[in-house]
Amino acid sequence: MTVYEFAKGLILEAGNNVKKIMKQDIEIETKSNPNDLVTNVDKATEKYIFDNIMKTYPNHLVIGEEGHGHDLVDEQGVVWVVDPIDGTLNFVHQKENFAISIGIYNEGKPYAGFVYDVMNDVLYHAKAGEGAYENEHPIPDIPSTPLKTSIIGINPNWLTKPRLGEIFKPIVDEARSARAYGSAALEIVYVATGKLAGYITPRLQPWDFAGGLIILNEVGGKGTNLMGDTLSIYEPSSIVMANKQLHSELISNHFEKNIEIIELLQQRLKDSD
Amino acid sequence: MTVYEFAKGLILEAGNNVKKIMKQDIEIETKSNPNDLVTNVDKATEKYIFDNIMKTYPNHLVIGEEGHGHDLVDEQGVVWVVDPIDGTLNFVHQKENFAISIGIYNEGKPYAGFVYDVMNDVLYHAKAGEGAYENEHPIPDIPSTPLKTSIIGINPNWLTKPRLGEIFKPIVDEARSARAYGSAALEIVYVATGKLAGYITPRLQPWDFAGGLIILNEVGGKGTNLMGDTLSIYEPSSIVMANKQLHSELISNHFEKNIEIIELLQQRLKDSD
Numbered sequence: 144m145t146v147y148e149f150a151k152g153l154i155l156e157a158g159n160n161v162k163k164i165m166k167q168d169i170e171i172e173t174k175s176n177p178n179d180l181v182t183n184v185d186k187a188t189e190k191y192i193f194d195n196i197m198k199t200y201p202n203h204l205v206i207g208e209e210g211h212g213h214d215l216v217d218e219q220g221v222v223w224v225v226d227p228i229d230g231t232l233n234f235v236h237q238k239e240n241f242a243i244s245i246g247i248y249n250e251g252k253p254y255a256g257f258v259y260d261v262m263n264d265v266l267y268h269a270k271a272g273e274g275a276y277e278n279e280h281p282i283p284d285i286p287s288t289p290l291k292t293s294i295i296g297i298n299p300n301w302l303t304k305p306r307l308g309e310i311f312k313p314i315v316d317e318a319r320s321a322r323a324y325g326s327a328a329l330e331i332v333y334v335a336t337g338k339l340a341g342y343i344t345p346r347l348q349p350w351d352f353a354g355g356l357i358i359l360n361e362v363g364g365k366g367t368n369l370m371g372d373t374l375s376i377y378e379p380s381s382i383v384m385a386n387k388q389l390h391s392e393l394i395s396n397h398f399e400k401n402i403e404i405i406e407l408l409q410q411r412l413k414d415s416d
Numbered sequence: 417m418t419v420y421e422f423a424k425g426l427i428l429e430a431g432n433n434v435k436k437i438m439k440q441d442i443e444i445e446t447k448s449n450p451n452d453l454v455t456n457v458d459k460a461t462e463k464y465i466f467d468n469i470m471k472t473y474p475n476h477l478v479i480g481e482e483g484h485g486h487d488l489v490d491e492q493g494v495v496w497v498v499d500p501i502d503g504t505l506n507f508v509h510q511k512e513n514f515a516i517s518i519g520i521y522n523e524g525k526p527y528a529g530f531v532y533d534v535m536n537d538v539l540y541h542a543k544a545g546e547g548a549y550e551n552e553h554p555i556p557d558i559p560s561t562p563l564k565t566s567i568i569g570i571n572p573n574w575l576t577k578p579r580l581g582e583i584f585k586p587i588v589d590e591a592r593s594a595r596a597y598g599s600a601a602l603e604i605v606y607v608a609t610g611k612l613a614g615y616i617t618p619r620l621q622p623w624d625f626a627g628g629l630i631i632l633n634e635v636g637g638k639g640t641n642l643m644g645d646t647l648s649i650y651e652p653s654s655i656v657m658a659n660k661q662l663h664s665e666l667i668s669n670h671f672e673k674n675i676e677i678i679e680l681l682q683q684r685l686k687d688s689d
Contacts, residue, residue: 232593236567237611294509299594302575303585312576320505321572323596338510 158261188227224353230326244328246353256357267332275361284363287388293340296330331355341385349376365390431534461500497626503599517601519626529630540605548634557636560661566613569603604628614658622649638663
């Protein structure tokens, strides 16, 4: 069994466990603020994934939201980047529209990405260089679109921020329309499947984007920070994921004009990490 | 067969026709602007619904988006308020997440509401006074929530508008989070099923909200314009749909403070109709 096949089985099994636990009551606890809910399911799922990776591949490394895993500083061996429940608020309030996300990197290079929409039972997955799949259906390359005919994913919350809002407003105004689904991992794979032409957010952790990014790259999409730099799985970052034409238009017509504010925000992200 | 049973069969059959036509190519035409796409499917579906109502109930009246039906000025007999495709941009860009919406009124009083999420094959429906259903499952009454623990539906587009944006921003900031799904009919039934605690938008036509409103009322939710007034199926309106506690909080803490701007917007809606 390849690591890819193992990971595919593991994420599906983890999803089945989530469904089982959801039939019981959900015990919710708050982390630092009411917007940052985390559930027992989150922790149990990360532990399940971590323990199974360690049992089968004791020399692999794991980066995860809930603190399981290892402190990593640079590229070494096989690294799994795991988000047990992406879209925690959807999980709590909607009992659906959340995902398990796994990105696997080998010596710093993308190896495979998985985003599992648990309640809809849709697994988005890709092995680098071999194309992306929605369950067993190949996902075609995404078409290029200019902003004015694009539907973009962006949370309304960001438009209320004083400086950031001023950068994002002209983008929303020029776009055909905007959507907000509340799960970064799902919104990134929605770009890969063409439901969204792009997805923009000022702050994600590596486990939010690692799986989706590998899938998006396989269908010709591009993901960077708002300055256009390559994303690292070792630090939080601002995010723009889109088809190549839209990505290029957003960087040159919008983000480059505001490079000083964006660099400041990126620096704050690193400082607060 | 009751009108309710007839309407239920009709909307499901109309949905099946949509799926069939979607397997063929979709010919898109633009109405007044690129944000206002309308498809052959839209027109064909409205004609199908209109013709079938007229065949079975020649004395009923129909209000519809695409111009079929009758010019109505006040409450008379049985009136069907029909949106053949709500969420046209989702239809065009996503091939899913759109709905057929039907609200039926008898002598000005709500009789039955239907919102059919075609691609997910979920029919939300309610006969006034007899409870609401998601397919065959009764929808429970929705819980009361304060804004600070609520997920609200609001399109990011509205936050970029100069005066309206200033009214909506504090709401988005105080809410636990915000979502935007791109179909008013679906967003209203999401309030009814508790996926969203509320849904706010400055402008809807009667066919966008008539079906969903009847469903929402059956589970204890409330829908009015932003001034708190009862909605009419004969004119466009601003919209706030929510559980009762949230509805009351939004009106008294947010919209009443801005009543002059809101009245102005409401007047413009009527003038432009």
